[in-house]
Amino acid sequence: MDTPEYPAIDREALTRRLRTHGVTPTSQRLDIARELFEKPAHFSAEDVYERVNGVEAAVSKATIYNTLGLFVAKGLLRQVFVEPGKVIYDTNLDDHDHFYDEDSGTLIDIGSVGIAAAALPPLPSGTALDRVDVIVRIRRSQP
Amino acid sequence: MDTPEYPAIDREALTRRLRTHGVTPTSQRLDIARELFEKPAHFSAEDVYERVNGVEAAVSKATIYNTLGLFVAKGLLRQVFVEPGKVIYDTNLDDHDHFYDEDSGTLIDIGSVGIAAAALPPLPSGTALDRVDVIVRIRRSQP
DNA sequence: TATAGACTTAGAATAATTCTAGGTCTAACC
DNA sequence: GGTTAGACCTAGAATTATTCTAAGTCTATA
Numbered sequence: 001m002d003t004p005e006y007p008a009i010d011r012e013a014l015t016r017r018l019r020t021h022g023v024t025p026t027s028q029r030l031d032i033a034r035e036l037f038e039k040p041a042h043f044s045a046e047d048v049y050e051r052v053n054g055v056e057a058a059v060s061k062a063t064i065y066n067t068l069g070l071f072v073a074k075g076l077l078r079q080v081f082v083e084p085g086k087v088i089y090d091t092n093l094d095d096h097d098h099f100y101d102e103d104s105g106t107l108i109d110i111g112s113v114g115i116a117a118a119a120l121p122p123l124p125s126g127t128a129l130d131r132v133d134v135i136v137r138i139r140r141s142q143p
Numbered sequence: 144m145d146t147p148e149y150p151a152i153d154r155e156a157l158t159r160r161l162r163t164h165g166v167t168p169t170s171q172r173l174d175i176a177r178e179l180f181e182k183p184a185h186f187s188a189e190d191v192y193e194r195v196n197g198v199e200a201a202v203s204k205a206t207i208y209n210t211l212g213l214f215v216a217k218g219l220l221r222q223v224f225v226e227p228g229k230v231i232y233d234t235n236l237d238d239h240d241h242f243y244d245e246d247s248g249t250l251i252d253i254g255s256v257g258i259a260a261a262a263l264p265p266l267p268s269g270t271a272l273d274r275v276d277v278i279v280r281i282r283r284s285q286p
Numbered sequence: 287t288a289t290a291g292a293c294t295t296a297g298a299a300t301a302a303t304t305c306t307a308g309g310t311c312t313a314a315c316c
Numbered sequence: 317g318g319t320t321a322g323a324c325c326t327a328g329a330a331t332t333a334t335t336c337t338a339a340g341t342c343t344a345t346a
Contacts, residue, residue, distance in 0.1 A: 026293065026342085045333075060295050065334065084222075084230045085302070085333055099266070102273060110264050120279060121253050123242070128284035130245060134277050136263060141271035169311085169324065188302075203326050208303065228302055228333070292343080299336065304329105311324070316317105 021074040028059045032067050036077070040092040042107045048089070080107060082135060097134040110136070164217040171202045175210050179220070183235045185250045191232070223250060225278060240277040253279070 014033045018025040025033075035051045036043065043051075049064045068089055071077040080088040082100045092109055099108040113134045123129060157176045161168040168176075178194045179186065186194075192207045211232055214220040223231040225243045235252055242251040256277045266272060 024292075024343090028294070062296080062335080063294055066294080081224045081227060084224060085228050087227045087333085099270075101267070101270065108267070113258055113262055115256055115258070115277070119256055123281055124244070124251070126283060127242075127244065127281040130280040130282045132277065132279050134258070134275065136275050137273040138266055138270040139273045140269055167312090167323080171325070205304080205327080206325055209325085230302085288346085290343100290345095292341105294341070295337105295339090297337090300334080302332090302334105304331070306329075307326100309324105309326080312320105312322090314320095316319080 017076070021076050023070060023074050023076070028063050029067055029070075031059055032064065033071075033076075036071075036089070036091050040109070041090075042080070043089045043091075044086060045089070080133075080135075082107065097136065099136050099138055101138055101140070103140045160219070164214075164219050166213060166217050166219070171206050172210055172213075174202055175207065176214075176219075179214075179232070179234050183252070184233075185223070186232045186234075187229060188232070223276070223278075225250065240279065242279050242281055244281055244283070246283045 011030060011034075014030055014037065015025045017037070018029060018033060023029065031052050032048060035048060045061075045064055045068055048068065049059075049061055052059050052064065068077065072079055072089070075093070078090045078093060080090050080098060082088060082098075083105075088107055090107075090109075095112045097110050097113045099110055100106070101108070113136075115132050115134070120129075120132075154173060157173050157180065158168045160180070161172060161176060166172065174195050175191060178191060188204075188207055188211055191211065192202075192204055195202050195207065211220065215222055215232070218236070221233045221236060223233050223241060225231060225241075226248075231250055233250075233252075238255045240253050240256045242253055243249070244251070256279075258275050258277070263272075263275075
């Protein structure tokens with residue numbers, strides 16, 4: 001099986017991507033987007049901060065958080081909650097679920113487990129379904 | 144439909160319950176257990192702190208956290224992660240899932256959505272299934 | 287090119303949780 | 317019944333992830 005290649009995305013493409021989602025493409029946002037959207041991946045805010053600032057740019061932590069929050073609000077990113085005090089940002093926007101390795105803290109995309117809305121009990125009145133999060137927690141089995 | 148009654152649990156019963164799970168029943172642990180196991184419910188650590196100390200006892204925050212952690216490790220409680228920086232403790236140990244109302248922050252037990260192990264992709268080698276968390280996120284639908 | 291509003295920043299502030307170090311309790315044994 | 321090792325509890329400090337604040341900078345548009 002070939003490892004897929006993810007060619008560097010040029011600023012034009014990123015700029016379009018942000019604009020399409022109603023996000024004004026500032027220089028900091030493009031720096032962040034370049035790291036995020038290179039290939040499908042999972043990031044903590046700290047990861048993003050380190051990767052963005054490891055290269056050359058200098059983007060403040062406040063801007064990292066503001067931007068990640070904005071990208072989530074605009075549908076460019078998804079948040080996954082697996083542990084207290086740690087948000088993971090997922091650039092894969094397809095309908096999918098996750099394995100979470102509790103020993104290593106690794107998150108792995110899996111296809112959608114596919115829970116039919118019909119399989120759910122009736123929603124409380126006055127509410128609507130937002131989405132269903134499925135996290136399959138796994139552990140290193142002792143040999 | 145009758146509202147079920149949950150008679151006060153006596154110390155004897157609580158003591159047995161803790162011992163059965165390998166937890167030494169100290170006075171603070173019993174104070175905490177009394178609040179937790181009165182009826183099936185969801186609590187934040189802060190909720191437990193307030194309820195335990197609202198009555199008469201004086202249990203420190205460190206002990207609240209230590210005890211909740213111990214109860215989870217010993218299988219007396221379950222943790223649910225719905226938002227960053229907020230753990231919810233669930234005294235319902237039956238196999239079940241949750242509605243999470245994102246507008247009010249309320250967690251509601253629902254029956255198990257029931258994902259067959261066969262519905263999952265193969266687990267990474269060397270790992271074993273711990274459990275599957277399903278959170279059905281709902282929102283107040285605007286009228 | 288003036289300007290309003292959006293954006294960014296350093297650093298302070300907050301919230302939830304964990305750690306530390308010392309004191310207290312307890313259960314098992316002499 | 318007293319000793320004692322180890323488990324337990326505590327106040328408060330420390331940590332971690334995140335948000336807020338206030339002031340400066342940029343930018344699109346008039």
